[in-house]
Amino acid sequence: MSFKPSVVTLALVAAGYCTSLYAADETVAIDSQASKIEVLQVKGIRRSIEASQALKMENSSIVEAVSAEDIGKLPDVSIAESLARLPGIATQRLDGRANVVSIRGLSPDFTTATLNGREQVTISDNRGVEFDQYPSELMSGVVVYKTPDASVMSQAIGGTVDMRTVRPLAHGEQAIVVIARGEMNDIGKLNPDGDDKGYRASLSYIDQFANDTLGIAFGYAKMSSPNQEERMHIWGYPEVSDTDNSLIFGGAKPYVRSSTLERDGVMGVIEYQPNDKFHSVLDLYYSKFNDKQILRGVEIPGAHWGNGSGNSGFEVINTENGLVTEGILKNQKVLIRNDINEMDADVVSVGWNNSYQLSENWSGELDLSYSKADRESWGYENYAGTSRNGQAGCDDPVTGDPRPNVCQDMHFVMxxxxxxxxxxxxxxxxxxxxLGGQFPWGNSVVGTDGQDGFLNIANIKDELAAIRVSATRSFHHGAISSVRFGVNYSERSKDREDEGFYLRLASYEAGNPDSMTSIPPQYLLPSVNMGFIGFNSVIAYDSMALLRDGYYDMFAQSDTVQDRATANWGVDEKVTTGFVMADIDTELFDKGLRGNVGLQVVHTDQSSTGLAAQTDANGMVSTQPSSGGTTYTEVLPSLNLSWAVADSQQVRFAAARTLARPRMDQMNAGYNYSYDASKADSTDIDDSPWSGGGGNPELKPWMAWQYDVSYEVYVDGNAFAIGAFYKDLENYVYEETIIGDFSDISVPDPQPKLTQGYLNSFANGEGGYIRGIEASAHITGKWLSDSLAPFGLIINGALNDSEVRETKDSDPTTLPGLSEKTANATFYYEDHGFQARISARYRSDFLGEVTGVSFARDKRYVLEETVVDAQIGYDFSESSIEALYGLSILFQVTNLTDQEFVTYENGDPRQVKDHQTYGRNYMAGFSYTF
Incomplete structure (x- = not known):
């Protein structure tokens, strides 16, 4: 017996779900005997679940899917949060929002995101897509390809996330939907010039013209989303002394943050199908957003690293299990921080697809696409304190008298x-x-009295253009139903410009140890409360106005710091992919067998430009252009099979070779170097005049063979699935010492005999494996009892394990993004217009990436977390109030249990690196469908 989709599946497919994920309020069930149309009402949460199940069932590859409950309504407030509820997928939070995803224990570097099947550029420094740039209100659904096929041009080892917009002709009727919601954070406004209230609003319009041959869809989404945070950041945990190996916190930077994410998104679709032969779709997408963060707090270089400048020593009172839990910082000084982070970004994406039925058996397709992203990030630090840089100690720099308002003993308890x-x-x-630098930080350009602030500016430009040409040959007999083949060509260019500036007060007097400036009254703001760290009130002022009004002089950090100069780079990639794929539709032991087998041949020409930097005897940095690159060709076979072992039951098997391109910052051709002219005559590589460290423009991609097997059951709207996967990593990118080529560096005579030397860079290492088990279930209450029909439960979980080695002789390394355990549960109720849902997602400890100093990415262990969200709503279309037909109301709470975000170091959760509390966000609003 061949596998036969259920009536609901056929209904959803007929309504256009498998191409657009949208359907009318009525789905169609086909009565093959009477040829009559039966109308079934499928709405809300059940519509989303059934559409997602239909996509999963019908796809030849192993996929997971999220579908919109209605136009402009994904099940969650963000795409990333919806993805995090799928088996084997987890998110990492950024500023309280789900931001990037890990698939099957692999970090965002191993994941590709597409929009309507087309690879997207990113606003990050690398390839990982930050999903909050895509409004959920403009997406009809998301499909995650866990196993690739040869027709998927943007493959990745982790998986491919394909976001989809509506297809107006498949939708089949006019629709106008307005959605508006207010938003509030329950912590309250932590900064006087911040916001704790915001809103989300969207408008969607779908229509068909010219006898349903022309369809248009338009969507606009506006968001102003507030976020609050109380954060403790610990510098690290050094040993108390040479004789006492107990660990003590070395310094802390706690602050309160208020931020607002402003985003405008526009989506447009024009679809034209004048006859059965020609079909054309033009997709347009644009988003613009601004994320402004106001941060105020203190910096306490206490306990250990602050000795001599921040305090006069410390006293240990209590130690537990090798960690100091109580002590006193003697004569402690505190740096006051009034900082601002701001990011502006624009993303545009255009795609045009044309298909033509050439004959009964032949069809052709042409797809053109272009996407571009621009991002500018500001990181502004402003310092104030009680005295300049510690030179004056706690006494008056002129009279030597004690000054009790400068520093006092500070007690602490962990x-x-x-x-x-x-x-x-x-x-x-x-x-x-x-105003003024409390501690002796900075560089010789600023002077020995340290810096009074700092300004980071980083710009990203990412551009991608692609063309795909393909043809399909259909067969009416035999095991092969069709063969598709073609070629895809893309060019991508990503550039990073990075600048850093030391700030010093314009009124600074060289040699004056007390050269500080009182804060002008017109810049003062109401103080901020930092009771969460024991401080009551801390001074607040408008630091941006001070910078704008000329209170500071600026000095380029790149003049004296090599790493700043080499943080500027460009990466270009030209990728040609030839592919062929055969679709399988046959029987095995009288049971239906579907699937595909295919091959991709991927040729890549990659290059990078950067700067080679060295520091001269005067401490000044000089640079020279640097470039490099390589080409490579990889062969990627793939196989996906789905065998209907019984009615509504199928076994899947998949095997493929996949690649994930290396991080772009690691492909940076820039590097720091030093040249020893006294070794110019050396011909021994171990005594080379050259040495340095930087990126590797010849870095090859991660490669892996992956194998999947799963078993799925679909019974009366219920679904059960269990599967296992194994990924055999052929290599792994890591840092090591390689032989670098310094031939492009110009030096004065005598010219060196060697142009090579040791370079600390990135290389393709040994590899290893990742393996896991995934299980999921959707259980309807009706399956248990008719009285429980309004209820339902969705649960899933995954267990992951890995062993990756940088070299054959090295110890296993921790794989970024891998959580050994993930789990999700959603319990819902839906009946007579009422809708309620509570969801929880769990993720065990993992090695994550966070933004560090100067926007650099730092790896830190993230503590396990469980995030709970809830919502309740009512659809008046189910009521007897005809005037309110089309109106729905909704109330949502995100982070219901106020789950904190915690990172730690040295494998010890007691050694907290970051502790962030965000509070709960409440949203209430309505949607109206005309």
Whole structure:
């Protein structure tokens, strides 16, 4: 017996779900005997679930799917949160929002995102897509390809996330939908110039013209989303002394953050199908968003690393299991921070697809696409304190008299979030706090008295153009139903411009140890409360206005710091992919067998430009252009099979060779180097005049063979699936010492005999494996009892394991993004217009990436977390109030249990690196369908 989709599946396919994920409010069931049409009402949560199941059932590859409940309504407030509820997929939060995804324990570097099947550029420094740039209101659904086929041009080892917009002709009727929601954070406004209230609104319009041969769809989404955070950041945990190996916190930077994400998104689709032969679709997408963060707090270089400048020593009071839990910082000084981070970004994507039925058996397709992203990031640090850089100590720099308002002993006790302090002075009193660098940080350009602030500016430009030409030959007999073949060519260019500036007060007097400036009253703001670390009030002021009004001079960091100069780079890629794929539709032991077998041949020409930088005897940095690149060709076979072992039951098997291109910052041709002219005559590589460190433009991709097997059951709207996968990594990118080529560096005579030397860079290492088990179930209450018909439960979980080695002799390394355990559960109720749902997603500890100093990416262990969201709503279309037909109301709570985000180091959760609390976000609003 061949596998036969259920009536619901056929209904959803007929309504256009498998191409657009949208359907009319009525789905169609086909009565093959009477040829009559039966109308079934499938709406809300059940519509989303059934559409997702239909996609999963009908796809030849192993996929997961999320479908819209209605026009403009994905099940969650963001695409990333919806993805995180799928088996084997997890998100990492950024500023309280689900931001990037890991698929099957692999970090975002191993995942590709597409829009309507076309690869998208990113606003990040690398390839990982930040999904909050795509409004969920403009997406009809998302399909995650866990196993590739040869027709998927943007493959990745982890998986491919394909976001989809509506197809107006498949939708089949006019629709106008307006959605509006207010949003509020329950922590309240932590900064006086921040916001704790916002909104989301969207408008969607779909229509058909010219006897349903021309369809248009338009969507606009506007968001102003507030976010609050109380954060403790610990520098690290050094040993107390050479004789006491107990660990003590070395310094802390706690602050309160208020941010608002402003985003405008526009989606447009024009679809034209004048006859059965020609079909054309033009997709347009644009988003513009601004993320502004206001951060205020203190920086306490205490306990250990602050000795001599931040304090006069410390006293240990209590130690537990090798960690100091209580102590006193002697004569502790505190740096006051009034910082601002801001990011502006624009993303545009255009795609035009044309298909033509050449004959009964032949068809052709042409697809053109272009996407571009621009991002500008600002990171502004402003310093204030009680005295300049520690030179004056706690005494008056002129008279030598003690100054109690400068520093006092500070008691601390370690809590779950880090140290809790008892400050000795009032840090909200403007007579105590003045502008200027409290500690001797900085560089010789700024002077020995340290810096008074810092400004990071990083710009990203990412551009991608592609063309795909393909043809399909259909067969009416035999095991092969069709063969598709073609070629895809793409060019991608990504450039990063990075600048850093030391800030020094314009009123600074060289040699004056007390050269600080009182904060002008017109810039003062109401103080901020930092009770979560034991401080009461801390001074707040408009630091951006001070910068704008000329209170600071700026000095380029790249003049004296090599790493800043080499952070500027460009990467270009030209990729040609030839592919052929045969679709299988036959029987095995009288049971239906579907699937595909195919092959891709991928040729890549990659190059990079950057700067080679060295520091001269005067401490100044000089640079020269640097470039490099390579070409390579990889063969990627793939096989996907789905065998209907019984009615509504199928076994899947898949095997493929996949690739994930290396991180672009690791492909940077720039590097730091040093040249020893005294070794110019050396011909021994171990005594070369050259040495350095940087990127590797010849870096090859990660490669892997992957194997999947799964078993799926679909019974009366219920679904059960269990599967296992194994990924055999052929290599792994890691840092090592390689032989670098310095021939492009110009040096004065005598010219060196060697142009090579050792370079600390990135290389393709040994590899290893990732394996896992995934299980999922959707259980309807009706399956248990008719009285439970309005209820339903969706649960899934995954277990992952890996062993990856950089070299044959090295110990296994931790794979970024891999959580050994993930689990999700959603319990819902839906009946007579009422809808309620509560969802929880769990992720065990993993090695994540966060933004560090100067926008650099730092790897840190992230503590396990369970995030709970809930919603309740009512659709008046189910009521007897005819005037309210089309109106729905909804109330949502995200992060219901106020789950904190915690990172730690050295494998010890007690050694907290970051502890972030975001509070709950409440949203309430309506949608109206005309």
């Amino acid at each position: 809590g779950p979030q880090g140290p809790i302090f008892t400050p000795g002075i009032d840090y909200a009193d403007p007579t105590n706090i003045r």
